[in-house]
Amino acid sequence: MQRRVVVTGLGLICGVGNTAPEVWAGLLAGKSGMAEIKGFDLTGHSVRFAAEVKNFDPHQFVDKKEARKMGRFIHFALAAADEAMKHSGLAVNESNADMVGVHIGSGIGGFDVIEREHTNLINGGPRKISPFFIPASIVNLAAGHVSIRYGAKGPNEATATACTSSAHSIGDAFRIIQRGDADAMIAGGTEAAITPMGVGGFAAMKALSTRNDDPTHACRPFDKDRDGFVVGEGAGILILEELEFAKARGANILAEVIGYGMSGDAFHMTGMAPEGEGCYRAMNAALKSAGISPDKIDYVNAHATSTPLGDALESQAIENVFGERAKDHTLLVSSTKSMTGHLLGGAGGLEAGITVLAMLNQTAPPTINLNEADPACRLNYVPHKPQAAKIDYALSNSFGFGGTNGSLVFKRWGAE
Numbered sequence: 001m002q003r004r005v006v007v008t009g010l011g012l013i014c015g016v017g018n019t020a021p022e023v024w025a026g027l028l029a030g031k032s033g034m035a036e037i038k039g040f041d042l043t044g045h046s047v048r049f050a051a052e053v054k055n056f057d058p059h060q061f062v063d064k065k066e067a068r069k070m071g072r073f074i075h076f077a078l079a080a081a082d083e084a085m086k087h088s089g090l091a092v093n094e095s096n097a098d099m100v101g102v103h104i105g106s107g108i109g110g111f112d113v114i115e116r117e118h119t120n121l122i123n124g125g126p127r128k129i130s131p132f133f134i135p136a137s138i139v140n141l142a143a144g145h146v147s148i149r150y151g152a153k154g155p156n157e158a159t160a161t162a163c164t165s166s167a168h169s170i171g172d173a174f175r176i177i178q179r180g181d182a183d184a185m186i187a188g189g190t191e192a193a194i195t196p197m198g199v200g201g202f203a204a205m206k207a208l209s210t211r212n213d214d215p216t217h218a219c220r221p222f223d224k225d226r227d228g229f230v231v232g233e234g235a236g237i238l239i240l241e242e243l244e245f246a247k248a249r250g251a252n253i254l255a256e257v258i259g260y261g262m263s264g265d266a267f268h269m270t271g272m273a274p275e276g277e278g279c280y281r282a283m284n285a286a287l288k289s290a291g292i293s294p295d296k297i298d299y300v301n302a303h304a305t306s307t308p309l310g311d312a313l314e315s316q317a318i319e320n321v322f323g324e325r326a327k328d329h330t331l332l333v334s335s336t337k338s339m340t341g342h343l344l345g346g347a348g349g350l351e352a353g354i355t356v357l358a359m360l361n362q363t364a365p366p367t368i369n370l371n372e373a374d375p376a377c378r379l380n381y382v383p384h385k386p387q388a389a390k391i392d393y394a395l396s397n398s399f400g401f402g403g404t405n406g407s408l409v410f411k412r413w414g415a416e
Helices: 020-028 072-088 111-124 133-137 141-150 162-178 196-204 243-248 274-290 308-322 344-361
Strands: 005-013 100-105 184-191 234-242 255-264 299-301 332-334 393-400 404-412
Touching: 005 020, 005 072, 005 162, 005 243, 005 344, 020 344, 072 141, 072 184, 072 234, 072 344, 100 141, 100 162, 100 344, 111 133, 111 196, 133 141, 141 184, 162 184, 162 234, 162 255, 162 344, 162 393, 162 404, 184 344, 234 243, 234 344, 255 274, 255 344, 274 308, 274 393, 274 404, 299 344, 308 393, 344 393, 344 404
Parallel strands: 100 184, 299 332, 299 393
Antiparallel strands: 005 234, 005 255, 184 234, 255 404, 393 404
């Protein structure tokens, strides 16, 4: 029999708030995290807004000397992990360290460090490159620093699968615990790609909204006038534990992870497969893994980024998986990216945490800026305001460039 895996803590940081309670309160209020970018000179940029984390002081979590050796994505991971560990009450010690691991994904890693050190190279030559350049920027150093911080000596991994990175990290951590390779995992994702190259690169692809004059209404998933996504930043970290391990230490159980599904589109570098076929297979795989039928799911936190094609294809895939419950609006579906922006590799961790909060509070967070749905988007997207509802089972979707897909299924603790 496979071991059961529960969520005992979470930490969230994004443009809407710097802690999980702040994020949740912001989502219920329909707060947009988007505004003109403050972090760099916008001269020449066609897109001048994003969902930056505000009023963040990394020195609350790491001293100034050490902080200089880390990219911003690592700062976010340490902040979210700090909140998650305190929330869970999990203490790593000599008796359990070998069975506590870390799995934190990021799609891009230290973009800010790469850009800074490249400037140093161009202006001053190779001798001006910082000796901390590589460890400050590579993707797995978020997991590395978190493991060092807590003395977690179990499995230590990082996933870099574009915008599915942290969903895959949580799913893989779930399976690590299931098969007995760890009793607890600090899992999720982090991203800090609001940089000149990050924003400029996505703008060059024509992937971003260009509503520079109205940032708070720019991200509008499922709306007929959507014109692209908005880059966000931050992190989402969950503490996963084997059920009996959590019970033995008297942990407060928030939810249970019961399913994880993956798929590949094998179709296009950036575009989704026709009819959202890859998304469909990922959701079905997650439901099969969970051992439940589609009619059990009450809420879907959609990947929906506000891109013209992606939102419609995901909606079609949800219709195909959930049938009449999707079509008659019984199933609640929302895109919290309408407020947080798209955290890229950090999105799945943030949204997994939001999905757990939706079950804890029996409330579906809204999709804001949805004034008139695209005719191809026919579901109940919880427009504008949160909706109180019975949410016993929920699914969180993440899809990424390269056709990499991941879906997670959560069960409310105590649900039948």
